[in-house]
Amino acid sequence: MTIALPRPESRRLTLRRPRPGIAAALIVLALVGTAVAWPALFAGDPLAADPLHVLQAPSAAHWFGTDQLGRDVFGRVVHGARHSLSIGVAATVIAVGAGILLGLLAGLTHRYADEALSRGFDALAAFPLVLLALLFIAIAGTGTTSLIVAIGIATLPHYARVVRAQTLVVRQAPYVTHAVAFGASRTRLVLRHVLPNVLGPIPVLAMIGLGEAVLIAAGLSFLGLGPQPPSPEWGAMLSEGRGYLHIAWWASVLPGAAVTATVISLTVIGRHLQGRFEGRHQ
Amino acid sequence: MRRIRPAVVITVLALALTSACSPASSGAAGVPDAGQPVSGGSLTWAVETEPITFNPHQYAQAKARLLVWNTFEALLTHDGQGGYVPWLATGYDVSSDGKTYTFKLRTDVTFSDGEKFDAAAVKANIDQFLVEGYNPGVLAVQLRYLDKVEVVDPATVAFHLKQPDVLLLDFLSTPQGAQISPKSLKEAKNLKAGGPELAGTGPFVLDRYTAGQEVHFVRNPRYNWAPSTAKHQGPAYLDDITYRFLKESSVRVGALTSGQVQIVEGVPATDEALITANPQLTLSRGLNSGSAYSYYLNSANAPFDDLRVRQAFREAVDVDAVLDGVYRGTATRAWSVIGPTSPFYDKSLEKTYGGDAAEANRLLDEAGWTARDAEGFRVKDGRRLTVRLVQSAPFVRDRRDVLAQAVQAAVKQSAGIDLNVALVDQGTATQALADGAYEVFDNSRADTDAGAALGLLLHSGGAINRIGVKDPALDTAIEQGQASGDQAKRTEAYRQVQKFVITDQALVLPLYAPADQLAASVKVGGAGFEPTAGVPGSAYDIWLGK
Numbered sequence: 092m093t094i095a096l097p098r099p100e101s102r103r104l105t106l107r108r109p110r111p112g113i114a115a116a117l118i119v120l121a122l123v124g125t126a127v128a129w130p131a132l133f134a135g136d137p138l139a140a141d142p143l144h145v146l147q148a149p150s151a152a153h154w155f156g157t158d159q160l161g162r163d164v165f166g167r168v169v170h171g172a173r174h175s176l177s178i179g180v181a182a183t184v185i186a187v188g189a190g191i192l193l194g195l196l197a198g199l200t201h202r203y204a205d206e207a208l209s210r211g212f213d214a215l216a217a218f219p220l221v222l223l224a225l226l227f228i229a230i231a232g233t234g235t236t237s238l239i240v241a242i243g244i245a246t247l248p249h250y251a252r253v254v255r256a257q258t259l260v261v262r263q264a265p266y267v268t269h270a271v272a273f274g275a276s277r278t279r280l281v282l283r284h285v286l287p288n289v290l291g292p293i294p295v296l297a298m299i300g301l302g303e304a305v306l307i308a309a310g311l312s313f314l315g316l317g318p319q320p321p322s323p324e325w326g327a328m329l330s331e332g333r334g335y336l337h338i339a340w341w342a343s344v345l346p347g348a349a350v351t352a353t354v355i356s357l358t359v360i361g362r363h364l365q366g367r368f369e370g371r372h373q
Numbered sequence: 374m375r376r377i378r379p380a381v382v383i384t385v386l387a388l389a390l391t392s393a394c395s396p397a398s399s400g401a402a403g404v405p406d407a408g409q410p411v412s413g414g415s416l417t418w419a420v421e422t423e424p425i426t427f428n429p430h431q432y433a434q435a436k437a438r439l440l441v442w443n444t445f446e447a448l449l450t451h452d453g454q455g456g457y458v459p460w461l462a463t464g465y466d467v468s469s470d471g472k473t474y475t476f477k478l479r480t481d482v483t484f485s486d487g488e489k490f491d492a493a494a495v496k497a498n499i500d501q502f503l504v505e506g507y508n509p510g511v512l513a514v515q516l517r518y519l520d521k522v523e524v525v526d527p528a529t530v531a532f533h534l535k536q537p538d539v540l541l542l543d544f545l546s547t548p549q550g551a552q553i554s555p556k557s558l559k560e561a562k563n564l565k566a567g568g569p570e571l572a573g574t575g576p577f578v579l580d581r582y583t584a585g586q587e588v589h590f591v592r593n594p595r596y597n598w599a600p601s602t603a604k605h606q607g608p609a610y611l612d613d614i615t616y617r618f619l620k621e622s623s624v625r626v627g628a629l630t631s632g633q634v635q636i637v638e639g640v641p642a643t644d645e646a647l648i649t650a651n652p653q654l655t656l657s658r659g660l661n662s663g664s665a666y667s668y669y670l671n672s673a674n675a676p677f678d679d680l681r682v683r684q685a686f687r688e689a690v691d692v693d694a695v696l697d698g699v700y701r702g703t704a705t706r707a708w709s710v711i712g713p714t715s716p717f718y719d720k721s722l723e724k725t726y727g728g729d730a731a732e733a734n735r736l737l738d739e740a741g742w743t744a745r746d747a748e749g750f751r752v753k754d755g756r757r758l759t760v761r762l763v764q765s766a767p768f769v770r771d772r773r774d775v776l777a778q779a780v781q782a783a784v785k786q787s788a789g790i791d792l793n794v795a796l797v798d799q800g801t802a803t804q805a806l807a808d809g810a811y812e813v814f815d816n817s818r819a820d821t822d823a824g825a826a827l828g829l830l831l832h833s834g835g836a837i838n839r840i841g842v843k844d845p846a847l848d849t850a851i852e853q854g855q856a857s858g859d860q861a862k863r864t865e866a867y868r869q870v871q872k873f874v875i876t877d878q879a880l881v882l883p884l885y886a887p888a889d890q891l892a893a894s895v896k897v898g899g900a901g902f903e904p905t906a907g908v909p910g911s912a913y914d915i916w917l918g919k
Contacts, residue, residue: 140782142691142698146643159643160779161698320778320794334623334772338643 113363116356123353126172134166137323146339156341158332160321164342167323168349174324175350178239178317179305185243186304187297190250195289197251198258199281209255216248220307228316238317242304249300250293257289264288295365302357309350325350407898407918410605414917416614416897419625421639423618425767425799427567427579427588430501430508432548435661435819435887435908436770439638440616442903442911443590444485445551445573448476448495449542450600451821451905455716457542460600461490461552461574471537471858476545478528482598484554486572492530496522497555499532507565508549510836514828515544537856539863543822574598576609576913587617590912602904603914610899610916622772629654629892635917636893636900638909641772642703648892655895658703659902659909660714661887664826665707666773666817668762668780668882673841676758677812681740683879686760687726688733689788695779696885699772707883709871710830714886714907715823716860717867722875727882730787737788751789759791760812765802771887773815780884806839814839817887821906824854824863827870831880840880847873 126133141161149156155164197208215223220242227241261267262285270284311317312326320327325346332343422436429445432438448462459465462476482490499522502512518538523531532541544550554572561570568582576599577590591613599606617634619625625637626644630651640648640656648656676682696704705713708723737743742751742758751758762777777794784790792813797805805811816837818826829835832851833843847870854866874880889908893900899914 138782139786140698140779142694142779142783145698145701159699159775160782162782315796319796320774321781331775334621334641334775335643336623337626337647 112359116359119352119356120360123172123176123349123356126169127176130170130173134163134169137162137167137170138321139163139166146335146342148339149341155345156339158328158339158342159335162321164328164345167328168325168346171323171325171328171346171349172353174235174318174322175305175309175312175326176353178235178242178308178324179301181239182242182246182304182308183297183301185240186246186300187250187293189243190247191254191286191290191293193247194251194254195258195281195286197255198289199262199285205255208251212248212251212255215245216252218245220245220303221310224307224311225316228311233316233319235318238308238311241311242307245307246300246304250296253292253296254289257292258285261285261288292368295361295368298364299358299361302354302361305357306350306354406895407916410610410898410916411919412608412610412916413612414610416611416636416912416915416917417634418614418616418912419619419628419634419637420616421618421620421622421625421770422767423585423620424588426565427582428565428571429548429551429553429567429573430498430511431565431567432551434768435663435817436639436889438548438819438903438906439909439911440588441548441551442575443577443614443913444571444575444579445548445553446575446598447546447548447550447552448478449546450602451546451903452602453904455821455905457546458600458602460546461598462545465542467858472534474532474534474541475525476530476532478530479598480528482574483595484556484572484574485578485593486554486556488554488556488572490552490574491527492524493527494552494555495530496524497558498552501553501558510829511544511549513834513836514832515540515547515549515825537858539858540822540825540828540855543820543825546821547825576911577614585618587615589613589615599913604899605914609913611912614912614915626892629894632894636891636897636915638889638891639770640890640892642699642701645703645890653895654892656890656892657901659889659891659907660705661712661817661819661889661907662714662905663712663820663823663887664710664816664818664830665712665883666771666815666885666887667707667710668884669814669816669830669840670760670880670882671809671812671814671840672878672880674809674812676740676742676753677760679740680879681736682742682758684726685733685736685740685788686784686790687879687882688729688736689784689790690780690882691728691730691783691787692882692884693728695776695783699776699779700885703888704885705888707886709875709883710827710881711823711867711871712886717823717854717864719868719871722871725876726879733788737790742789745789749789750785750791757791758789759793761793761795761805761810762813762815763802763805763811764794764796764815765799766796767799769796776884777815811839819887819906819908824851824867827851827867828855831870831874842874842878842880844873 144157145159145161147153147157153163158164193208197205223245224241227244228237231237267284270280309326312324313330318324328346329343335342422434424434424437424440429441432441446461448460449457450460452458461482462478465474465476467474478492484490502508502516518534518536520533520535525531557571569579576593576596578593580591581589592609594608596608622641626647628634629637648654670677670683672678692706696706709719711718737751742753744752746752746757764774774796781792781794784792820826828851829837831842833848850866850869854863857863891900891909896918898916898918901910903910
């Protein structure tokens with residue numbers, strides 16, 4: 092599908108009652124956001140092991156039970172929000188930043204450079220995201236930083252392609268031709284006239300992309316390629332807990348539920364914003 | 374942009390729910406059993422560890438031992454009392470000076486490629502070890518005193534030693550001492566990796582290996598030379614057997630409860646209840662011989678070059694509590710580098726150290742690690758008290774990675790020590806060991822004679838002496854233990870070794886005595902553990918009840 096050009100009326104604020112799906116997603120994101128900003132509000136040390144109380148079922152003392160080392164699963168899920176979300180956000184920031192830059196470059200330079208860059212985006216986009224990220228991690232090694240960069244590179248083509256397409260449209264717009272006629276410098280042309288007008292769809296795309304980035308991050312951590320133990324990361328917790336599924340479902344299912352709820356919420360909000368942006372909810 | 378894929382998470386959740394809810398098989402009226410031994414049938418066996426090699430001379434993983442004896446055999450084997458029993462040999466003599474061992478060999482044995490087994494074959498196998506780079510570890514310890522092998526006649530072979538060495542007999546009963554067809558030794562393209570191209574004399578022939586998945590053996594119909602310790606003679610009962618490599622314990626147990634495999638080895642303590650509660654399944658355990666699973670503290674690197682820091686590390690771990698948490702009371706705590714089933718085990722070491730957090734903190738304060746950083750770790754001269762443990766994935770068994778995390782949490786909480794654990798592939802681990810980029814080295818060895826393990830791990834020339842220990846007195850004690858055939862003298866020598874590394878120098882933190890578990894369908898008969906070694910035996914005596 093394609094991103095439609097912004098219609099003026101879609102920017103108008105409308106007072107409507109939020110639908111329950113959106114409300115639930117907002118609540119989840121608010122909770123996750125608080126957990127990221129201030130985990131100590133909810134839970135204590137996520138690394139405190141207690142070998143005498145391992146794999147205990149959820150109770151008043153441990154809302155989500157304890158894991159194989161007697162650590163509080165709820166505490167780990169709360170503290171894990173910061174790990175999982177920050178990887179997703181950082182990766183999306185990299186992808187958006189690099190995507191805008193490369194997209195602009197492709198849209199504004201002459202034909203051959205555009206061709207080369209565009210085929211580059213196509214090649215990157217042709218790989219499944221996880222495979223591309225795995226490839227990068229295989230070269231750069233495991234760890235949080237390389238995980239962030241890997242996901243950033245893997246998701247970059249989405250943004251670059253959209254920016255390039257928008258740039259091609261905008262550079263033909265009358266106000267740009269007029270600015271050229273008035274003798275605006277190249278830098279001023281790009282920064283003042285082109286850039287602001289190609290960024291319209293990016294926040295919406297980034298919102299949806301963030302959910303995807305969080306999901307890939309959790310998936311790669313599940314494979315042991317992200318933050319190393321004992322870091323409380325949702326994907327890693329799922330992976331560590333799966334050996335105990337028969338007897339302690341909470342150690343893996345609840346971190347999994349946290350990933351699911353977060354990704355679904357981000358996607359619901361992203362879709363909603365996309366709909367509004369395209370004027371579908373008018 | 375419809376590219377969101379929650380599929381990964383949803384699949385995992387779905388798997389989680391279905392496996393959590395899968396019913397145990399219904400208790401049938403009248404529990405069936407395997408009945409009398411019968412010939413025929415195919416068995417599928419799920420194992421935890423994929424061998425890094427199928428060449429028995431290169432054998433390094435205790436968990437791979439059960440595969441070795443299917444295809445290969447040694448001159449001697451062990452009985453249940455720790456003595457030696459003839460296998461491919463019919464008997465041996467030791468000269469009065471202890472320097473010449475003469476073996477009489479069976480004359481009715483052929484390799485599966487048609488080659489005859491004789492004295493020349495034995496010599497060819499031993500000579501292979503003399504090839505540079507083939508297996509320096511064995512050459513440095515088990516064969517360090519070997520002068521030459523002499524073919525007296527086709528059925529007689531003599532080992533001449535430079536000085537007495539009792540470990541020779543143990544070596545000739547281990548997988549490394551197993552006999553490979555001389556033709557394979559000459560012609561195999563990838564000798565060190567082994568595989569279908571290496572022929573042995575065993576009851577099965579390896580005919581297919583799919584890396585990462587499974588290895589397949591078919592019966593050797595001509596086999597008729599089982600040792601007296603076997604439960605039957607003649608060819609094996611099973612037509613063929615497939616070993617599937619299922620690294621995840623929950624997957625192995627799931628494969629057994631769902632009937633995809635008939636027998637599994639390596640059942641974690643947390644899953645044992647699932648097996649024992651099911652009347653269609655049986656569970657058995659064997660305690661391994663050899664060295665205990667221990668953390669060896671690298672005295673060549675700071676901060677473990679300081680005895681007080683080594684002692685503090687050991688005091689900081691409440692091993693009993695950690696083992697209880699990880700293994701739920703099924704693990705046997707080790708107090709010495711030698712396993713508790715060995716005759717050389719020094720029982721007096723028990724309860725002499727460990728688990729004293731106050732003492733750990735006192736020692737660290739004394740050693741100058743007085744400051745703490747924001748995360749609560751001790752600091753000295755701006756450096757955090759960090760020690761690194763690098764675990765090689767192919768050697769991780771019994772949830773040793775989880776155990777490492779438990780120890781990591783324990784030393785942090787009780788003494789502010791930062792144990793940095795990295796679980797990596799074998800290449801990375803080998804590199805880290807070569808570079809000395811570690812302070813903790815973890816190891817257990819399932820040698821039937823613990824002396825072999827001590828020589829490898831603690832002698833200054835040992836192939837896996839990873840802790841920089843070079844002490845003439847220690848070397849002498851290890852050499853004495855290897856030289857004497859007298860049990861009392863050996864016990865005394867190894868008592869000194871244990872005192873040095875445990876009590877005096879705190880070079881070792883023993884954790885637990887490795888054990889193996891077998892869980893099988895009641896239809897599987899004859900499965901058991903090797904005498905003395907305590908590891909799961911080969912498939913030779915196993916049959917599948919109708």
